[in-house]
Amino acid sequence: LLTEVRERVRFCEVCGNITEQVRCSICSDARRDHTLICVVEEPKDVVAIERTRQFRGLYHVLGGAISPIDGIGPDDLSIPALMRRLGEATGDDRVREVIIATDPNLEGEATAAYLSRLLTSIEVPVSRLASGLPVGGDLEFADEVTLGRAFEGRRIVE
Ligand SMILES: [Zn+2]
Structure with missing residues (x-):
C-alpha cells in the first residue's frame, strides 16, 4: 500500500x-486568482498559507532555498520554471503580483532578495510578507493569525 501511495504522488x-x-x-x-502567484520553498508552506484563508491566488513551489554553503543555486530550484510560467502568462492572464513567502531565515532571505531583483528586472511587481514572523524559523511553524497578518500587510518591493 505504501508503494502504491508513493507512486500516485507526484x-x-x-x-x-x-x-x-x-x-x-x-x-x-x-475560482482562484491566476494573476497572483505566491512563491514558497516547500509544499508544506502551501498547506500553512492555505490554513490562513488569506490567499486566493496560485503558488509556485521552489523545492528549497538558495544556499551557497550547500551548493544550491537558483538553477537547482524551480526558478527557471517560474520565469517560463511568467513569460507564458500573457493578456488577461498576465501575472500582476508575485508574493515572495520564503522562510524567515538566512537562506530564505537570500532567495527572496535574488527573486526580487530578478522579477523587478522583468517588470513583474513583487511583494514581500510583512515582518512579524518568528525570525530564523520555518514559515510552516508560524501560527495562522501571525501568518495571515504577514500576508495582509505585505508590501510591494520597489
Ligand atoms: Zn499546481
Whole structure:
C-alpha cells in the first residue's frame, strides 16, 4: 500500500506542489486568482498559507532555498520554471503580483532578495510578507493569525 501511495504522488506540472494529478487542485481551480502567484520553498508552506484563508491566488513551489554553503543555486530550484510560467502568462492572464513567502531565515532571505531583483528586472511587481514572523524559523511553524497578518500587510518591493 505504501508503494502504491508513493507512486500516485507526484509534482504539479504548473506549480510544483504535491498532487495525485498532473495539475494540483489549486492550479485547476478556476475560482482562484491566476494573476497572483505566491512563491514558497516547500509544499508544506502551501498547506500553512492555505490554513490562513488569506490567499486566493496560485503558488509556485521552489523545492528549497538558495544556499551557497550547500551548493544550491537558483538553477537547482524551480526558478527557471517560474520565469517560463511568467513569460507564458500573457493578456488577461498576465501575472500582476508575485508574493515572495520564503522562510524567515538566512537562506530564505537570500532567495527572496535574488527573486526580487530578478522579477523587478522583468517588470513583474513583487511583494514581500510583512515582518512579524518568528525570525530564523520555518514559515510552516508560524501560527495562522501571525501568518495571515504577514500576508495582509505585505508590501510591494520597489
Ligand atoms: Zn499546481
